[in-house]
Amino acid sequence: DAGITQSPRYKITETGRQVTLMCHQTWSHSYMFWYRQDLGHGLRLIYYSAAADITDKGEVPDGYVVSRSKTENFPLTLESATRSQTSVYFCASSGPTSGRFQETQYFGPGTRLLVL
Amino acid sequence: GESVGLHLPTLSVQEGDNSIINCAYSNSASDYFIWYKQESGKGPQFIIDIRSNMDKRQGQRVTVLLNKTVKHLSLQIAATQPGDSAVYFCAEKRSSGGSNYKLTFGKGTLLTVNP
Numbered sequence: 001d002a003g004i005t006q007s008p009r010y011k012i013t014e015t016g017r018q019v020t021l022m023c024h025q026t027w028s029h030s031y032m033f034w035y036r037q038d039l040g041h042g043l044r045l046i047y048y049s050a051a052a053d054i055t056d057k058g059e060v061p062d063g064y065v066v067s068r069s070k071t072e073n074f075p076l077t078l079e080s081a082t083r084s085q086t087s088v089y090f091c092a093s094s095g096p097t098s099g100r101f102q103e104t105q106y107f108g109p110g111t112r113l114l115v116l
Numbered sequence: 117g118e119s120v121g122l123h124l125p126t127l128s129v130q131e132g133d134n135s136i137i138n139c140a141y142s143n144s145a146s147d148y149f150i151w152y153k154q155e156s157g158k159g160p161q162f163i164i165d166i167r168s169n170m171d172k173r174q175g176q177r178v179t180v181l182l183n184k185t186v187k188h189l190s191l192q193i194a195a196t197q198p199g200d201s202a203v204y205f206c207a208e209k210r211s212s213g214g215s216n217y218k219l220t221f222g223k224g225t226l227l228t229v230n231p
Binding site for chain 2 (some may be wrong): 107
C-alpha cells in the first residue's frame with residue numbers, strides 16, 4: 001500500500017524559476033489538498049480539489065497553480081518562484097477509507113523547497 | 117493549547133506517565149475534529165478523530181475527548197513513551213455546504229518525553 005507520495009523530497013531553485021511539485025495517491029480518494037507549513041503559521045491550505053478537473057483556492061493561493069487531470073495526481077506549480085515561497089509543502093488526500101471517517105486527511109512526506 | 121507567535125506550547129512528561137494535550141476551537145458549527153502527530157522532518161501522521169455527535173473516542177493508547185459546551189478538544193496518551201515525542205496538533209472541519217472536507221489547523225504543542 002503506497003499511500004501518498006510526493007516528489008521531489010528536496011528542491012533548491014532560484015527566484016523567477018518555475019517549479020512543479022508532484023503528489024500521487026493510490027487510494028482513489030476524491031479529495032486532495034496542498035498545504036504549506038511555516039514556523040509560526042502552522043499548516044495553511046493553498047489549493048484543494050474535490051475530484052478530477054475540480055479545483056478551488058484555499059487560504060494562500062497567490063503564486064501557485066494546480067491541475068487535476070487524473071484522480072490520483074495533484075501537481076502544484078509555482079509559476080515564478082519567490083523567496084517567500086521557501087517552505088515545506090505537504091500534499092494530503094481524503095475520501096472513503098475502510099474503518100475510517102471519510103473526512104480523515106492523510107499526508108504525504110513533504111517537499112522541502114528553498115528559493116534562493 | 118495553541119501557539120502564540122513563533123513559540124509552540126510545550127509539554128514535558130516522564131516516560132510512563134499519561135499526557136494530556138489540549139486544543140481550543142472557535143467555531144461552534146465545526147462537526148469533525150482530528151489529531152495529528154508530526155515528528156521532525158516528517159509529514160503529519162493521523163492519530164485519531166471524532167465527530168461532533170460524540171464525546172469520546174478511543175484508539176490504541178490514545179483517547180480524544182470533545183467538550184462542545186466550552187469548545188475544547190483534548191488528546192490523552194496513556195503510558196507515554198519516548199517515541200511519542202513530537203508536535204501534536206488538532207484540526208477542525210467547519211460544517212458548510214460544498215467544500216466541506218477542508219480542515220483548519222492549530223499550530224501545535226511540542227511533547228517531550230523524558231526517559
